[in-house]
Amino acid sequence: MKNQFRIGLIREAKIPQDNRVAFTPLQCHWIQHHYPHVQMIVQPSPHRCFTDAEYQQAGITVAEEMESCDILLGIKEVPATQLIPGKTYLFFSHTKKKQPQNQRMLQEIAEKKITLIDYECLTHADGQRMLGFGFFAGVVGAHNGLMAYGNRTGSFQFKRVHQSHDFQEMIAHYFGVMLPPMKIAVTGSGRVTAGVLEIMGLLGIKYVTPDALIMQEFDYPVYTQLKAGELYLHKTDKTYNRLDFHQHPENYDCKFRPFVRAADILINGIYWDHRIEQLFSWDDLKDPLFRIQVIADITDDASGSIPCNLGDATIEDPVYGVDRLTRARTAPAQPQSVDMMCVGNLPNELPRDASQYFGDQLMKYVFTELLTPTTDLVKRATIMDKGQLTAEFSYLQDYLAGA
Numbered sequence: 001m002k003n004q005f006r007i008g009l010i011r012e013a014k015i016p017q018d019n020r021v022a023f024t025p026l027q028c029h030w031i032q033h034h035y036p037h038v039q040m041i042v043q044p045s046p047h048r049c050f051t052d053a054e055y056q057q058a059g060i061t062v063a064e065e066m067e068s069c070d071i072l073l074g075i076k077e078v079p080a081t082q083l084i085p086g087k088t089y090l091f092f093s094h095t096k097k098k099q100p101q102n103q104r105m106l107q108e109i110a111e112k113k114i115t116l117i118d119y120e121c122l123t124h125a126d127g128q129r130m131l132g133f134g135f136f137a138g139v140v141g142a143h144n145g146l147m148a149y150g151n152r153t154g155s156f157q158f159k160r161v162h163q164s165h166d167f168q169e170m171i172a173h174y175f176g177v178m179l180p181p182m183k184i185a186v187t188g189s190g191r192v193t194a195g196v197l198e199i200m201g202l203l204g205i206k207y208v209t210p211d212a213l214i215m216q217e218f219d220y221p222v223y224t225q226l227k228a229g230e231l232y233l234h235k236t237d238k239t240y241n242r243l244d245f246h247q248h249p250e251n252y253d254c255k256f257r258p259f260v261r262a263a264d265i266l267i268n269g270i271y272w273d274h275r276i277e278q279l280f281s282w283d284d285l286k287d288p289l290f291r292i293q294v295i296a297d298i299t300d301d302a303s304g305s306i307p308c309n310l311g312d313a314t315i316e317d318p319v320y321g322v323d324r325l326t327r328a329r330t331a332p333a334q335p336q337s338v339d340m341m342c343v344g345n346l347p348n349e350l351p352r353d354a355s356q357y358f359g360d361q362l363m364k365y366v367f368t369e370l371l372t373p374t375t376d377l378v379k380r381a382t383i384m385d386k387g388q389l390t391a392e393f394s395y396l397q398d399y400l401a402g403a
């Protein structure tokens, strides 16, 4: 280990500018205190959810110059022109699936002999991702889904999340809210769903089994959780095997259909890819007994697990309607429509907490590995090493070459 190790928190420059950051002022302070040979340097930003002054008050250097840093931490892709030659960067590069919009950036990374470590590729031994913003996507998505239901039915009102300073302030507004009887189906089992369940708990919404949600009515609000094991069944042997499902989801049928006639709200947090059967079909939406009035599609793939996801709404205006018969986009709260809450950057509504959560995970699983000469964990997540694709990512060669 060298004497002074400098970590730079770069300004988010991709437009629109992201307001999240890898470490909060308090976390930076903690790092400098516990690792005296580490210095944190923060590039000034008018968009970050923590102000430059907050970092300065925590004793952290705020400086434009990032050249002296050993590693640079961002969140979103770095515009090609702003990449500093020879540096080591960590951010979500969105290049591992050969995303066309980031091809030029990867070429610039190669030309500038940069080392790129992608947060998304930092995984535990079983392949589970170490880092993500899913928890607060779940928190915000569940809140917004319930808010849409309250607005639609006129039965209760929620404040917008981004009007609160942080999570603590947001949940303070739950005090005194009287929720009507309603049945909520929550799907998934990862970070997003953990965030959704946090909101269910904070609002005192009671858990019931999947069967009870289908078979019974309640005079208080209830939810059930449908993990992949409750949602999918092998087409032939009618069982669920997690590993086999992950490898061959096309061999599984989806069992969600009874819930379209039972639930008032669907909060969707599953992992999905195009081989996995949709939760229901457009034909189900035409069913006169289709009961779901609001879908908070946190998974959020256009025409993905939810057929009537017609694309992203925005944080400013997060809900639109979809006519169940004509499939047309409508204003929210129309009798013939289902209301859709589909927003792709939900954690940005609660950026201070989302950043702290991210920094906690980064600290817990990755930080010390970044200070030592390359470890296996970091190697596996390194897409480019001093401008050369690593063996693990050599399949990106044609993409890098411009194909």
Ligand SMILES: NC(=O)c1ccc[n+]([C@@H]2O[C@H](COP(=O)([O-])OP(=O)(O)OC[C@H]3O[C@@H](n4cnc5c(N)ncnc54)[C@H](O)[C@@H]3O)[C@@H](O)[C@H]2O)c1
Binding pocket: 129, 132, 133, 134, 135, 137, 188, 189, 190, 191, 192, 193, 228, 245, 246, 247, 249, 269, 270, 271, 272, 297, 298, 299, 300, 343, 344, 345, 346, 347
């Ligand atoms: N709308 C938003 O702002 C937002 C923000 C974050 C995440 N998301 C999306 O929400 C979804 C869930 O995210 P998460 O953070 O909960 O993910 P996660 O990685 O925490 O959990 C994913 C879950 O899916 C399972 N899984 C993993 N690989 C799988 C495979 N190949 N096939 C089937 N299941 C698999 C895992 O066992 C895990 O339980 C993702 O599609 C993600 O892109 C949306």
